[in-house]
Amino acid sequence: MRIFIVEDEKLAADRLAKMLLQLESTAEVVATAPSVRKAVELLKLKPQLDLIFMDIQLADGLSFEIFEQVPVEVPIVFTTAYDAYAIKAFKVNSIDYLLKPIDEDELAAALEKFRKLNRQSTAATPQLGALEQAMQLLNDSKNYKSRFIVKVGDHLHTIPIEDVDYFYSFEKATFLQCSSGKRFAIDYIMEQLEQLVDPQHFFRVNRGYLISLKAIKDIVAWSNSRLKLELRQAAKEDVVVSREKVQAFKAWLDR
Structure with missing residues (x-):
């Protein structure tokens, strides 16, 4: 069993490798990577792997960004320090989580x-990888959020997802921007929101903005091969698609 560990904490990576070798005599940790960039570099070499253990939060971003840059056909077990609610959202991306x-x-x-x-994959449909089969099964039952609760003074209101133009981070807080022009602070971090909303309709263009397709008025070529978005509800700053996400963003638009 050839294993690749993606983990930015060396002690955690070493502990996991030791546990794996104790539990599986045939296991071999062929490589470790502490970041999205290093993981992508190794996976582009197409090494022979059987299983990947992947931390969700890495030194340079979320491990989900790896899949935007390189095909991954190896089954994955995600490791995470998130609470049970967040884990439920992340589960669709893996055969298991720890x-x-x-x-x-x-x-x-x-x-x-x-x-x-x-074993089931080999016997039933050898043309599909184990990860693909697991994701197909799990995605069938995936439910994305249909509304968000916001607090206005002493009152609680619900905002339907159809009324959300984008989510953004500002001064260590997260906000929901409505198509009506109103904006509200919400109790989520961007990483959670990215998993809770339907990726057919929302795309995280950079670390600070998660944008609805219907909110985009115009797209302009920007410096360093980036793209600048004009939104129907103007943001507090220029909203630019980061260079490493441009290709994935174009593919998202072209679905």
């Missing part, structure tokens, strides 16, 4: 799940 600090029994169960899925 809450940090990783428990040995849960790690053993994840390895067994991988073995079973791998």
